[in-house]
Amino acid sequence: xxxxxxxxxxxxxxxxxxxxxxxxxxxxxxxxxxxxxxxxxxxxxxxxxxxxxxxxxxxxxxxxxxxxxxxxxxxxxxxxxxxxxxxxxxxxxxxxxxxxxxxxxxxxxxxxxxxxxxxxxxxxxxxxxxxxxxxxxxxxxxxxxxxxxxxxxxxxxxxxxxxxxxxxxxxxxxxxxxxxxxxxxxxxxxxxxxxxxxxxxxxxxxxxxxxxxxxxxxxxxxxxxxxxxxxxxxxxxxxxxxxxxxxxxxxxxxxxxxxxxxxxxxxxxxxxxxxxxxxxxxxxxxxxxxxxxxxxxxxxxxxxxxxxxxxxxxxxxxxxxxxxxxxxxxxxxxxxxxxxxxxxxxxxxxxxxxxxxxxxxxxxxxxxxxxxxxxxxxxxxxxxxxxxxxxxxxxxxxxxxxxxxxxxxxxxxxxxxxxxxxxxxxxxxxxxxxxxxxxxxx
Numbered sequence: 438x439x440x441x442x443x444x445x446x447x448x449x450x451x452x453x454x455x456x457x458x459x460x461x462x463x464x465x466x467x468x469x470x471x472x473x474x475x476x477x478x479x480x481x482x483x484x485x486x487x488x489x490x491x492x493x494x495x496x497x498x499x500x501x502x503x504x505x506x507x508x509x510x511x512x513x514x515x516x517x518x519x520x521x522x523x524x525x526x527x528x529x530x531x532x533x534x535x536x537x538x539x540x541x542x543x544x545x546x547x548x549x550x551x552x553x554x555x556x557x558x559x560x561x562x563x564x565x566x567x568x569x570x571x572x573x574x575x576x577x578x579x580x581x582x583x584x585x586x587x588x589x590x591x592x593x594x595x596x597x598x599x600x601x602x603x604x605x606x607x608x609x610x611x612x613x614x615x616x617x618x619x620x621x622x623x624x625x626x627x628x629x630x631x632x633x634x635x636x637x638x639x640x641x642x643x644x645x646x647x648x649x650x651x652x653x654x655x656x657x658x659x660x661x662x663x664x665x666x667x668x669x670x671x672x673x674x675x676x677x678x679x680x681x682x683x684x685x686x687x688x689x690x691x692x693x694x695x696x697x698x699x700x701x702x703x704x705x706x707x708x709x710x711x712x713x714x715x716x717x718x719x720x721x722x723x724x725x726x727x728x729x730x731x732x733x734x735x736x737x738x739x740x741x742x743x744x745x746x747x748x749x750x751x752x753x754x755x756x757x758x759x760x761x762x763x764x765x766x767x768x769x770x771x772x773x774x775x776x777x778x779x780x781x782x783x784x785x786x787x788x789x790x791x792x793x794x795x796x797x798x799x800x801x802x803x804x805x806x807x808x809x810x811x812x813x814x815x816x817x818x819x820x821x822x823x824x825x826x827x828x829x830x831x832x833x834x835x836x837x838x839x840x841x842x843x844x845x846x847x848x849x850x851x852x853x854x855x856x857x858x859x860x861x862x863x864x865x866x867x868x869x870x871x872x873x874x875x876x877x878x879x
Contacts (some may be wrong), residue, residue, distance in 0.1 A: 441700045446588040448733040448746040451808060452519035452658045453603055458593065460665030463656060464673050466566020466596045469719035470649055471677025472603065475797045479645045480685020485694070486633030492686045495635055502842065504670050507650045509788045511666040514654025517801055519810065520735035521654045521727070525783070527797040529790035529852060531815040532867045532869045534822060536738035538783055542652060542731030545780070547753050550724040551761035554578040557717040558761070571762035578758025585725045585754065586747050589659055593721050603715040604680075611684050618691045629693040640839030642678065647841040648777065651784040701724025715857030725754050778832035781841045782825050785848030824851040 444681050447456065483492050494593035510521075516522055522539035526532050558573035570575070615623070633641075657666050736744040791798060800811040828851060832844025856863050 439819050443555045446746050447518070447610035447658075447843070448520065448730055449523060449737055449743060451805070451810065453518070454661075454807065456659070457586050457661045458589075458659050460660060460662075460669050462593050462667070462718055463660055464669035465515075466593060466654060466719075466723070467669050467673030468677050469603075470723055471646060472600070472674060472675055472681045476645070476677060476681040476776070477607075477685040477688070477839065479641065480682035481689040481694075482685075483633065483638050484628065484686030484689030485630035485744050486628050487638050487686075488626075488628055489690065490685075491635060491685060492638060493683065495638030496642050496678050498635075498639040499645075500674055502639075502643040503646055503650050503678075504674050506647075506784055506788075507653050507670045507674060508667055509792070510651065510784050511653040511657035511660075511670060513787060513791050515656035515660040515663055515666050517805060518658045519654065520658060520730045521652045521783075522653055522731045523810070525787065526788040526814040527801050527811055529794075529796070529818055529821045529861070530786070531818045531821070531863055533817045534825075535814075536735045539731035539734035539738070540859045541779065541856075543735065545648070546652075546724045546731070547757045548626045549718075550578070550581075550728065550757040551753070552718050552722055553721045554758060554761040555764070556762055557714070561714075564777055571764070574761040575758050577717070578754060578761055581721045581725060582751060582754025582758065584718070585722050585729070586750050588747070589726075592726065595722060596719055599715040599719040602711065603719060606711050606715065606773045607681070607684075611688065614688060614691060620687075621686055624692045626690050629690060640842060642682070644777070644839045644841045645662075646674070647845075648780050649723075649869050651780045652716065652727050655730055656723075687757065719844065725750060725757070728753055728757075778840045779829045779839070781845035782828035782848030785828065785845040785851045786821055786824060787853040789849045789856070790861075793853050794861060805837070810869055813868050816865030816867050818853045818861060820860045820862070821852065824848055824855060827851060836859045 447453075480492075483495055487495060506776065513524055514521070516651050520543060522535050525535035530538060554574050554577050555570075557577050558570045561573040561577070562568070562570045584591050657669075660666050660669070732753060733744050733746050733749050736742065736749070790796060797811070797815075804811040808847045825848065828848035830842045831847045832840035835843055837843070852861070
């Protein structure tokens with residue numbers, strides 16, 4: 438029965454070579470993640486408090502930070518062919534820690550799925566009406582769920598359609614606004630709002646996509662080479678940050694406000710409607726996809742049974758859609774903010790373990806040669822949990838810079854120190870049920 442509900446998409450196994458995609462196919466989806474309506478809001482916020490050229494510098498520095506994190510974590514994904522929560526078992530967290538990561542990913546991203554669906558519903562009600570807000574939220578959520586249940590292939594084709602459409606439509610709306618102003622004057626004008634420092638602007642840019650950077654292996658496991666990861670990251674993130682972000686900066690200078698999203702979606706009539714639809718679908722499908730992968734890993738770890746990704750995705754999509762329609766997910770905002778400091782240490786620890794400490798790197802490499810995952814994994818790694826909590830608390834309570842970046846750097850440093858002192862040790866050993874060659878069809 439489960440096999441009839443979408444595809445499992447190698448949720449708990451390595452993605453085999455025959456199921457990998459060209460770098461461009463994955464890059465379009467990465468660009469789709471970064472070039473979202475929220476990126477306009479980020480650009481407008483930065484532009485409201487910075488001059489154009491200072492904003493360019495902030496976006497440059499922020500993009501470099503994001504690209505470095507994304508490439509390092511993404512390389513782990515393409516080499517191992519595993520999702521973020523699966524890789525975590527052998528990159529410092531153990532089986533129990535990876536289950537916690539899977540659950541955190543699932544809750545966080547289904548929360549964002551619901552919030553995005555609710556935001557889209559508000560736009561659709563304002564632009565065309567017809568249904569109440571809860572009706573649009575439910576309908577839109579179920580539409581995205583139907584796409585994601587079919588797996589990466591379906592999402593790739595969705596990105597081929599929505600990303601160009603979004604860029605064309607947004608370009609139209611931007612040009613219609615900016616042609617009313619002298620572009621040279623906008624570039625040289627002073628920021629219209631309270632001043633932001635370069636550090637503040639940079640940290641805003643880096644923080645805007647930090648969770649997406651952390652879960653990069655969910656996407657790069659479908660790449661073919663390390664070079665593909667580098668290319669798609671440079672293209673996707675650089676274009677997303679500069680094209681969309683700096684357009685937001687100019688619009689903020691043009692209208693003297695940070696409320697650019699409202700302008701883009703409402704000032705151009707039916708074009709705004711299409712922008713809302715295309716802009717939300719191409720980011721919300723990955724929210725739901727990664728949420729499903731995380732919950733599948735959690736269920737497998739806790740129950741010892743393999744849950745089908747398609748079934749889990751359908752259930753999560755339905756739940757997120759219903760909650761969005763009920764308006765409950767607005768209460769998740771504070772919780773999701775907390776996850777903003779809980780997620781980055783995951784990447785810091787994974788990178789430190791895989792590239793520096795290498796406690797379990799040999800197990801991954803030996804299993805990769807067989808086309809499987811390692812036959813066993815530590816149940817818990819106490820030092821990792823201490824580092825994770827300490828880094829998250831540092832990010833939450835130290836009032837300097839961006840909390841997400843602070844927590845990531847602290848986690849990396851503390852884990853490397855713990856590794857060099859011999860404190861990184863696993864407790865217990867758990868047999869890996871998925872330690873068999875992947876033979877599923879794509």
